[in-house]
Amino acid sequence: MTTVNAVNKMTEVISVISGKGGVGKTTVTANLADNLTKKGKSVLVIDANISGANMGIHVNMLETQADLNSVLAGVDTLDNAVCMHPQGFHFLPASINTAGPSMRGFSAIISNLVGHYDYILVDTAAGADDEVKEAIKASDSVLIVTNPDIPSVSNAALVKRLATNLGKPTRGIVLNMARGEYLELTDKQISEFMDAEVISKIPFHKNVKQSTVFGKSVHEYSPRCPPSIAISQLAGKICGDETEKSNFLRTFASKIPGLNR
Numbered sequence: 001m002t003t004v005n006a007v008n009k010m011t012e013v014i015s016v017i018s019g020k021g022g023v024g025k026t027t028v029t030a031n032l033a034d035n036l037t038k039k040g041k042s043v044l045v046i047d048a049n050i051s052g053a054n055m056g057i058h059v060n061m062l063e064t065q066a067d068l069n070s071v072l073a074g075v076d077t078l079d080n081a082v083c084m085h086p087q088g089f090h091f092l093p094a095s096i097n098t099a100g101p102s103m104r105g106f107s108a109i110i111s112n113l114v115g116h117y118d119y120i121l122v123d124t125a126a127g128a129d130d131e132v133k134e135a136i137k138a139s140d141s142v143l144i145v146t147n148p149d150i151p152s153v154s155n156a157a158l159v160k161r162l163a164t165n166l167g168k169p170t171r172g173i174v175l176n177m178a179r180g181e182y183l184e185l186t187d188k189q190i191s192e193f194m195d196a197e198v199i200s201k202i203p204f205h206k207n208v209k210q211s212t213v214f215g216k217s218v219h220e221y222s223p224r225c226p227p228s229i230a231i232s233q234l235a236g237k238i239c240g241d242e243t244e245k246s247n248f249l250r251t252f253a254s255k256i257p258g259l260n261r
């Protein structure tokens with residue numbers, strides 16, 4: 001395996017899921033991996049969207065030796081398929097040319113990887129089909145990505161129910177592509193409807209789309225833009241390191257005379 005990390009880590013396996021496609025799962029997963037790595041965590045990103053892989057595009061790694069599809073098919077080894085991303089995290093790609101085989105066997109693959117990383121982030125297909133179900137089954141918890149509109153949230157509720165039925169807790173909801181528009185659902189409405197906390201609100205921003213086109217993380221492309229800060233805060237919440245928030249508060253307090261004594 002690519003530069004094996006120390007074994008016996010307390011690995012947390014998180015599937016990033018959604019009801020609808022195009023809500024930003026792959027974007028959130030890729031950027032979360034980049035941010036957790038920056039916070040000193042060892043991370044493996046898995047593209048488990050074997051019927052429509054595109055994590056390779058997001059992280060600009062399309063020329064890989066082997067992939068999850070060929071490992072699942074038993075024709076390649078994990079050692080060949082896990083590669084190192086220049087930003088420091090590991091990446092297990094899926095094939096962009098072939099769909100399938102089935103995801104049955106994914107849990108066994110995860111078992112072989114647990115202990116080597118702090119976090120394994122599993123990017124999934126949209127919806128609640130078997131491909132997604134196998135990813136959820138192999139995970140400790142799920143992170144649900146939705147946009148602030150009724151179709152997106154109602155489908156997200158279905159996939160949350162699938163995770164709950166499989167005994168997997170929801171780590172939180174990521175409300176992506178928030179534009180603050182009239183009639184957009186609020187965090188509170190979404191939390192109430194889904195019975196889970198909105199732990200991150202990532203604004204819609206052209207730089208996110210541009211960063212995808214260039215195969216960069218938002219942080220690398222535009223570190224100070226609002227989505228970049230939101231994703232960094234999300235990473236802080238996931239790993240319990242919210243220094244960015246406290247740094248911000250400290251800076252803010254230092255600007256108010258008498259407050260920072």
Ligand SMILES: Nc1ncnc2c1ncn2[C@@H]1O[C@H](COP(=O)(O)OP(=O)(O)O)[C@@H](O)[C@H]1O
Pocket residue numbers: 018020021022023024025026027028176177178202203204205206208209210212213227
């Ligand atoms: N916050 C955002 N602002 C603007 N564009 C975004 C944002 N999040 C994701 N996108 C863009 O939306 C498109 C779909 O995102 P993607 O992560 O591939 O969705 P999914 O994996 O859920 O299908 C990509 O082009 C991505 O750059």
Ligand SMILES: [Mg+2]
Pocket residue numbers: 025026027049054124
């Ligand atoms: Mg995707």
